[in-house]
Amino acid sequence: MADEHAARTNIRVQLRPIAFIAVLLVLWSIGIRREPSHLLPGPWGVVGGIADLVRHGLLLKYVVASLFRVTWGFVLAVVLAIPLGLAVGWYRRAEMALNPILQILRPISPLAWIPIAILWFGVGDLAAIFLIFVGCFFPLMLTAINAVQSIPAVYVNAGRNFGLSSAALVYRVLYPAVVPNLIVGLRITLGIAWLVVVAAEMIAVSSGLGFLIIDARNAGNRYDLVLAGMLIIGVIGLLLDMGMRSLEKVKSFRWGYSED
Amino acid sequence: MSLTQPVSVPAAVTTKLSVEHVSMVFERDGKSTHVLNDINLEVGDGEFVCLLGPSGCGKSTLLNAMAGFLSPTTGEIKVSGEVVRKPDPRRIFVFQERGVFPWLTVEGNIGFGLSKLPRAEREQRIAHYVKMVGLEGFEKTYPQELSGGMKQRLEVARALAVNPDMLLLDEPFGALDSITRLIMRGELLRIWEAERKTIVFVTHDIDEAVQLADRVVVMSARPAIIQQIVNIDIAHPRDISSPRYLELRDGIFQQIGLAHKV
Amino acid sequence: MNSLSEPRKWERFFWPILASALLLALWYYSVRWTGTKVFPSPREVGKGMGELLRHHVLWRDIVDSLRRVAAGFGAAVVLGVPLGLTLGWYPAANQVVNPVMQILRPISPIAWIPVAIIFFGVGDRAAMFLIFLGAFFPIVVACVSGVSNVPSVFRRAGRNFGLTAPQLLAKVLLPAALPQILMGLRIALGIAWLVVVAAEMIAVDSGLGYLVIDSRNSGKRYDLVVAAILMIGVIGLVLDLAFRRLEKLRSVRWGFRFES
Numbered sequence: 001m002a003d004e005h006a007a008r009t010n011i012r013v014q015l016r017p018i019a020f021i022a023v024l025l026v027l028w029s030i031g032i033r034r035e036p037s038h039l040l041p042g043p044w045g046v047v048g049g050i051a052d053l054v055r056h057g058l059l060l061k062y063v064v065a066s067l068f069r070v071t072w073g074f075v076l077a078v079v080l081a082i083p084l085g086l087a088v089g090w091y092r093r094a095e096m097a098l099n100p101i102l103q104i105l106r107p108i109s110p111l112a113w114i115p116i117a118i119l120w121f122g123v124g125d126l127a128a129i130f131l132i133f134v135g136c137f138f139p140l141m142l143t144a145i146n147a148v149q150s151i152p153a154v155y156v157n158a159g160r161n162f163g164l165s166s167a168a169l170v171y172r173v174l175y176p177a178v179v180p181n182l183i184v185g186l187r188i189t190l191g192i193a194w195l196v197v198v199a200a201e202m203i204a205v206s207s208g209l210g211f212l213i214i215d216a217r218n219a220g221n222r223y224d225l226v227l228a229g230m231l232i233i234g235v236i237g238l239l240l241d242m243g244m245r246s247l248e249k250v251k252s253f254r255w256g257y258s259e260d
Numbered sequence: 261m262s263l264t265q266p267v268s269v270p271a272a273v274t275t276k277l278s279v280e281h282v283s284m285v286f287e288r289d290g291k292s293t294h295v296l297n298d299i300n301l302e303v304g305d306g307e308f309v310c311l312l313g314p315s316g317c318g319k320s321t322l323l324n325a326m327a328g329f330l331s332p333t334t335g336e337i338k339v340s341g342e343v344v345r346k347p348d349p350r351r352i353f354v355f356q357e358r359g360v361f362p363w364l365t366v367e368g369n370i371g372f373g374l375s376k377l378p379r380a381e382r383e384q385r386i387a388h389y390v391k392m393v394g395l396e397g398f399e400k401t402y403p404q405e406l407s408g409g410m411k412q413r414l415e416v417a418r419a420l421a422v423n424p425d426m427l428l429l430d431e432p433f434g435a436l437d438s439i440t441r442l443i444m445r446g447e448l449l450r451i452w453e454a455e456r457k458t459i460v461f462v463t464h465d466i467d468e469a470v471q472l473a474d475r476v477v478v479m480s481a482r483p484a485i486i487q488q489i490v491n492i493d494i495a496h497p498r499d500i501s502s503p504r505y506l507e508l509r510d511g512i513f514q515q516i517g518l519a520h521k522v
Numbered sequence: 523m524n525s526l527s528e529p530r531k532w533e534r535f536f537w538p539i540l541a542s543a544l545l546l547a548l549w550y551y552s553v554r555w556t557g558t559k560v561f562p563s564p565r566e567v568g569k570g571m572g573e574l575l576r577h578h579v580l581w582r583d584i585v586d587s588l589r590r591v592a593a594g595f596g597a598a599v600v601l602g603v604p605l606g607l608t609l610g611w612y613p614a615a616n617q618v619v620n621p622v623m624q625i626l627r628p629i630s631p632i633a634w635i636p637v638a639i640i641f642f643g644v645g646d647r648a649a650m651f652l653i654f655l656g657a658f659f660p661i662v663v664a665c666v667s668g669v670s671n672v673p674s675v676f677r678r679a680g681r682n683f684g685l686t687a688p689q690l691l692a693k694v695l696l697p698a699a700l701p702q703i704l705m706g707l708r709i710a711l712g713i714a715w716l717v718v719v720a721a722e723m724i725a726v727d728s729g730l731g732y733l734v735i736d737s738r739n740s741g742k743r744y745d746l747v748v749a750a751i752l753m754i755g756v757i758g759l760v761l762d763l764a765f766r767r768l769e770k771l772r773s774v775r776w777g778f779r780f781e782s
Contacts, residue, residue: 013614017621024622039640093533097541107712107758109719112731112751115738119560154355157329162373162422163349172372176363191628198630199720210633217636226636230629237628253363 041224046231049224058212062229063236066197066208069125073132074193081137082182085144086174095145102138110135110196114203128200128208135196136189143185147178180253187244194237209233276426276458277303277326282335284321294483295321299335301477301486306456310469312512313479319462320356320430322484326460327353327428339426349373351426352419356434360403360415366390367399369414373422389417392451409440413447420451426458433468445471449496466516470509471498478515488515562745567752570745579733583750584757587718587729590646594653595714599707602658606665610699611691616666623659631656631717635724649721649729656717657710664706668699701769708765715758730754 029042041049053059088094110131117127117134151174159173201210209229216225247253284296295318303309311319324330326337328347337344339351347353352373360369370389374382390396393413403411412432419427433441449472452459463469469476476490490512494504546564553563562570574580609616631652638648672695680694722731730750737746 013617016614016618020618021622040637093537096534097537100538101542101545103759104752104755106755107715107762108751108755109716109731109758111716111720111723112734112754114723115734115744115747116561116751118738119744152358154359155361157347157353158355158359158361160329161327161347161349161353163347173361176361179363194628195630195632195716199632202632202635202724210630213633213636217639223636223640230633230637231625233633234625234627234629237630238624241628 039221039223041227045224046227049222049228050231053212053225053228059232062207062209062212063232066201066210067236069128069200069208070132070190070193070197073129073197074136074190076129077133077136077140077189078186081140082144085141086148086178088141089145089148090174095149102142106138106142110192111199111203114200118204123204123206125205127204128197131200131204132193132196136193139189139192140185143182143189144178147181147185148174150181151177180248183244183247183253187241187248190240190244191237194233194240198233209236274305275302276305276307276340277301277460278338279322279326280336280338282322282325282332282337284318284325284330285333296325296332297483297485299484299486301489303458303460306458308452308459308461308472308474310473310476311460311462311479312466312469312476313464313484314481314516315464317479317481318484319464319479322479323353323428323430323460323462327351329353349422350424351428352422352424354412354415354419354427354429354432356431358411360411360418362403365400365402366395366406366414369403369418370421372418385421389421392420392454393417393447407440408436409444412436412444416448416451420455420457424457426460429459429461431462431464434463441468448472453496466509466512467500470505470512471500476512478512488512560742560744562748566745567748570743571749571752574733574746574749580750580753583728583730583733584753587722587731588757590649590721590729591653591711591714591718594650594718595657595711597650597654598657598661598710598714602661603665603703606662606703607669607691607696607699609662610666610669611695613670616670623662627659627663631713632720632724635721639725644725646726648725649718652721652725653714653717657714660710660713661706664709665699665703668702668706669695671702672698704765704769708762708769711761711765712758715754715761719754730757 025043029044032040032042050059053062088098113131113134114127117130121127121130155173155177156169159169164172197208198210198213201208202214205211206215209232213226213229216222216229279299279301282296282299283294286293286295299322311322313319321330325332326339326344328344328351331345339348353359361372364372367386367390370386371382374385377385386399390399393416395410395414395417398406398410403414406414416427416429416432433444436444445468448459461469461472470492473492476492477486478488478490479485480487490508492508494502494508498505550563550565553561571580609619634652634655635648638651642648642651676694676698677690680690685693718729719731719734722729723735726732727736730753733750734747734754737743737750
C-alpha cells in the first residue's frame with residue numbers, strides 16, 4: 001500500500017519536467033500566432049523542418065560534416081596540447097617562459113582567427129579544423145599545466161621511494177594522477193569545439209549545421225529549418241557532454257572529483 | 261638513576277642507520293630557517309625507535325632526510341654503511357596522510373612495488389599482505405571507499421610487500437580517532453614482531469612513543485637538537501598502568517616541560 | 523608538484539622575455555623566408571596598431587565591444603544569479619527545469635544569430651542578446667551547483683541561530699556559495715568575450731570583431747587584422763585578471779584553497 005503510494009508519487013515527480021516542457025511548447029505556439037511577421041515557426045513547423053531535412057538526406061550529411069571537423073580539430077589539439085602542457089607544467093622554467101604568451105593568446109576568440117585561417121587554408125574543411133584546433137589548444141594546454149602542478153607531492157615521493165625509473169614514474173604515477181583533471185578539461189574543451197564549429201561553418205565553409213542555419217535564413221527565410229538546426233545542435237552537444245561525463249564515472253578516475 | 265642513555269646502540273646489535281652531525285637549513289625568499297642542529301643518532305638492526313617532539317620541530321624533516329627525499333645541509337646519513345643520496349625501496353616511507361594511490365585498488369596498491377616479480381609470486385605476496393593487515397574481501401576496492409584506519413593499514417602493507425629493511429613512518433596514525441589509533445599500534449607491533457624490520461617512527465604523542473618504541477628520541481623545538489634518548493626497558497605487551505611505564509612517561513613529560521595535569 | 527628547485531629572482535624575467543623574443547624572431551623570419559606579401563611581420567603589426575590608435579578607430583571599437591559585453595553579461599548576471607540561487611535552493615524546481623536547460627545550454631550562442639536578428643534587427647541589441655545567451659546558462663549552472671554544494675552543516679548552523687529563510691539565503695548560502703559562483707561568472711565572462719567577437723563579425727558593423735573582418739574584406743589589411751586580434755587577446759586577459767582579483771578578496775578566498 002505504502003509502496004504503491006510511493007511509486008505513484010514517484011511517477012508524478014518524474015512527469016513534472018515533461019509537463020513543464022509541454023507548457024513551454026504551448027506558450028511557444030501561442031506566442032508564434034501573435035507574432036506579426038509570421039517568420040518564426042511553431043513546434044510543429046520545427047518537426048516538419050527536421051522531417052524535410054531527413055527527406056533530402058541533408059540532416060545526416062551536415063551532422064557528419066560538423067562532427068568530422070570537430071573530431072579532427074579536437075583530436076589534433078589533444079595530441080599536441082596535452083603532452084606539451086604536461087611537460088611544460090613539470091619544468092617550472094618552461095612554464096615561466098611560456099605563461100605570458102599563453103595568457104595573451106588564450107582569450108583571443110578562436111573566431112577572430114577566421115581571416116588568418118582563410119588566408120592559410122582557403123575556404124573549406126581545413127580552415128574550420130584549424131579554428132577548432134586553435135579554440136581547443138590553449139584551454140587544453142592550460143588544463144594540462146594545471147593538472148601537473150596540482151599533483152600532491154606525496155604521490156611523486158611515494159613513487160620515487162619504490163625505486164621507479166623516470167619513465168615508470170611518468171607512466172605509473174604522473175599519468176594516473178593527472179587523468180581526472182584532464183578529463184574535466186577535455187569535456188569543457190569539447191563544448192568549446194562544438195561552439196566554434198557552428199560559428200566557423202557560418203562564415204568559412206558551405207556545409208555543416210552552422211551553414212544549414214545561416215543558409216536556411218539567407219535563402220528564403222526558412223526559419224523552420226533554422227530552428228530545426230538549432231535543436232539538432234543542442235541535442236548533439238548534449239550527447240557529447242554526456243559521453244565525456246560518463247568517462248568521469250570510471251572508478252579509477254573518480255577519486256579526483258571528491259576532494260573532501 | 262638517570263633516564264639518559266648513550267647515543268649509540270648496544271654493542272651486541274649491528275648498527276643499521278647512523279645519523280652523523282646532520283644540520284639542515286632551508287633557504288626561502290632570502291630568509292634562512294635553521295631546522296636541525298648537529299643531530300647524531302644510531303639505530304640498530306631490527307630496532308623500533310620513536311622520534312618525539314613538538315609539532316614543527318623538524319622531526320619529519322629528519323625522517324625525510326633518512327628516506328633520501330631531502331639532503332642534509334651538512335653531515336651524513338648512512339644506512340648499512342652506505343651514504344643515503346636518494347630514495348630507495350629498501351627503506352619505505354609511510355606518509356602522514358593520503359600516501360596510497362587513489363587510482364589503484366587495494367591489490368594494485370600493495371602490488372605497486374612488485375612489478376618486477378613473476379605474476380604468480382606477485383599475487384601470492386599480495387594475498388599474504390592483504391591477509392596480514394586484515395583487508396580480506398577488499399582486494400578490488402578503491403581507497404576512497406575505505407576508512408581512515410584501513411587506508412593506513414593499506415599503506416603499511418604496500419610498504420611491507422617490497423620487503424624493505426626499514427620502515428620510516430611519519431605520524432602515520434595522527435589523523436585517526438583514538439580507538440582506531442590504539443588498535444593500529446597493536447597491529448604495528450604485531451607486524452614488527454613477525455617481520456623484525458628496523459622502524460623509525462615520528463610522533464608528537466608521548467604515550468604512543470612510550471607504548472611502541474625500544475628507545476624514544478626526544479627532540480627540542482626549532483632548531484632541533486636531541487634533548488635526550490630514553491630506553492623503554494619494558495617487554496611487550498606493555499601494561500600501560502604499570503609503575504615503570506608511568507615513571508618513564510612522566511620523565512618525558514617533565515623533560516619536555518609539561519605539567520602533567522589537566 | 524614541480525620538478526626543480528625554486529627559481530632565482532632574475533629568472534622570473536629572463537625566461538618570459540627570452541621565450542617572447544624567440545617567438546617574435548620566429549615570426550619575423552618565417553615571414554621573410556616565405557616571402558609572403560600578405561601576412562605581416564611583427565613590425566608591420568606594430569605600425570598597424572599605431573595607425574589604429576592615431577585614427578581613434580581602435581578606441582571606438584574597443585568601447586563598442588566592451589559596451590556590448592557589459593550589457594549582455596550584466597543582464598545575464600542580473601537574471602541568471604537569482605534564478606540559479608532559487609533553483610539550487612529548491613531541488614524540486616531544479617528537477618523540473620533541468621531537462622530544458624540541458625537542451626538549450628549546448629546550443630552555440632552563435633546559432634541564435636538568425637533568431638536574434640528577427641527579434642532585434644541587425645544592431646547592438648542583437649549582439650547583446652547573443653552575449654546574454656552565451657553567459658546566462660553557465661551562470662545559472664554555477665549558481666545551482668554552488669548552492670547545492672554548500673555543506674549542510676552551514677545550513678543547520680544558520681537555522682540553529684534562528685535565521686529566517688531570506689536571512690539564511692543572504693547570510694549563509696550566498697557567502698558559502700560565492701567562490702563557486704564567482705568562478706562561474708569568470709568563465710561566463712570569458713565566453714561572453716568569445717561570443718562578442720563572433721557576433722560582431724556577423725551581425726553588426728562596429729567593434730573589434732568587425733574590425734578584424736572588415737580589415738580583411740576591405741583591402742586585405744592583414745597588419746590591421748593581426749593588430750586587432752592581439753588587442754582582443756590583451757583585453758580578454760585584462761578582464762580575466764580583474765575578475766581573478768575579485769576572487770582573491772579575503773572574504774571570498776576561503777573557497778579557493780585547492781587552487782593556488
